[in-house]
Amino acid sequence: MKKTVAEDVNVTFEDQQKINIFARHTSRITELKDEIEVKKKELQNLEDACDDILMLEDSLLIPYQIGDVFISHSQEETQEMLEAAKKGLQDEIDSLQSRVESIQQVLSDLKVQLYAKFGNNINLEADDS
DSSP: OOOOOOOOOOOOHHHHHHHHHHHHHHHHHHHHHHHHHHHHHHHHHHHHHHHHHHTSOTTOOEEEEETTEEEEEOHHHHHHHHHHHHHHHHHHHHHHHHHHHHHHHHHHHHHHHHHHHHGGGOOOOOOOO
């Protein structure tokens, strides 16, 4: 049987700061990914609404929620409002995804630095449980 012996490695204040930054960024990525999933579900709901409106008769007024109030619009106006909402939501999703990518770059840089110093004495991989 092989036994691995942990080496004594001094953790400096700067190392601890890097570990803390890594933990905060990992937590932030999780939050951002959850937010992206919520926005994707909202986008899918808007797409479903657009599809449903296409099946309606042209003469119907369709209620559209603006804030706390529902206002009736024609099918064409409602379709335009839904398209604008979809575009805005897609822009938000793209912005969140670019933030995730930039944070992932910072995390990969920190991983390199921390693994270089601590080797197998530190675990920076996320648990997928």
